[in-house]
Amino acid sequence: GSKWSYIGPDGEKAWPKKYPFCGGVFQSPIDFHKDILQYDSNLLPLEFIGYNVPSTDQFTLTNNGHSVKMYLSPTMYIRNLPFEYTASQLHLHWGNRNKSEGSEHTIGGKHFAAELHIVHYNSEKYPDITAAMDKADGLAVLAILLEIGPFNPTYEKIFRHFRNVKYKDQMAQVPGFNIQELLPDRLDEYYRYEGSLTTPPCYPSVLWTVFRHPVKISQEQLRALETAMYCTESDDPEPLEMVDNFRHVQKFDERLVFISFHE
Numbered sequence: 001g002s003k004w005s006y007i008g009p010d011g012e013k014a015w016p017k018k019y020p021f022c023g024g025v026f027q028s029p030i031d032f033h034k035d036i037l038q039y040d041s042n043l044l045p046l047e048f049i050g051y052n053v054p055s056t057d058q059f060t061l062t063n064n065g066h067s068v069k070m071y072l073s074p075t076m077y078i079r080n081l082p083f084e085y086t087a088s089q090l091h092l093h094w095g096n097r098n099k100s101e102g103s104e105h106t107i108g109g110k111h112f113a114a115e116l117h118i119v120h121y122n123s124e125k126y127p128d129i130t131a132a133m134d135k136a137d138g139l140a141v142l143a144i145l146l147e148i149g150p151f152n153p154t155y156e157k158i159f160r161h162f163r164n165v166k167y168k169d170q171m172a173q174v175p176g177f178n179i180q181e182l183l184p185d186r187l188d189e190y191y192r193y194e195g196s197l198t199t200p201p202c203y204p205s206v207l208w209t210v211f212r213h214p215v216k217i218s219q220e221q222l223r224a225l226e227t228a229m230y231c232t233e234s235d236d237p238e239p240l241e242m243v244d245n246f247r248h249v250q251k252f253d254e255r256l257v258f259i260s261f262h263e
């Protein structure tokens, strides 16, 4: 029921009025361009433990009015970050059918078609994500840039349920699968910086890992993402399409993004 949106009077320019951190420091997303990038040889490939969830388990997929999000199992966690981070949920950001440029992070000013985020919390220091989400070392989000290419059968394991979560607060059950298959090939090549949640309350609590290489999904899969869902409830007389649910890039002065790869 949080009152913010991506368009109109409650759009991102108005967020700081109700959510002061949104007007604060270390805001995400940002543009990756060469004069803020610095190679860091200590950036190791991430290790994903418990990501291969058996199909006997189920993930709950839901439309929360801002995005489509899938809750993940607490047996999934990442190693090789400063702390152990346990998976919480994944969700997506996208554009619209006339402009498939809905990624949040950009590279050299270029938007990708869409972006997948896998949200984790620091389970070494905090009991749950609610305790972690406003702490500087509380969250770690993996970002995967999506672009058009061949049909992607792994993404289809989520996308095929979109027709059952068309409206706000609808839910569907997704049989378990290997979440690591949603990631690009080169897990050793990524951008790393300290930033924030890209939605209200915009807490500066996120260690971002944005993989260098995009993942491909088909034009039809992208069209489904751009046209399937609504921000409104099924009985709302004025349905609002869920499109363009990405925040614009934020100022990134005097800061560096660390990269695990050479140009």
Ligand SMILES: NS(=O)(=O)c1c(F)c(F)c(S(=O)(=O)CCO)c(N[C@H]2CCc3ccccc32)c1F
Binding pocket: 064, 066, 067, 069, 088, 089, 091, 117, 119, 129, 130, 133, 141, 196, 197, 198, 199, 200, 201
């Ligand atoms: N782009 S992003 O990764 O910054 C990001 C989102 F874009 C986004 F939409 C959500 S949300 O939970 O679906 C709705 C707003 O909270 C979250 N949810 C996070 C923020 C707060 C919270 C609390 C519990 C579980 C997940 C989250 C989020 F971290």
Ligand SMILES: [Zn+2]
Binding pocket: 091, 092, 093, 117, 198
């Ligand atoms: Zn997100």
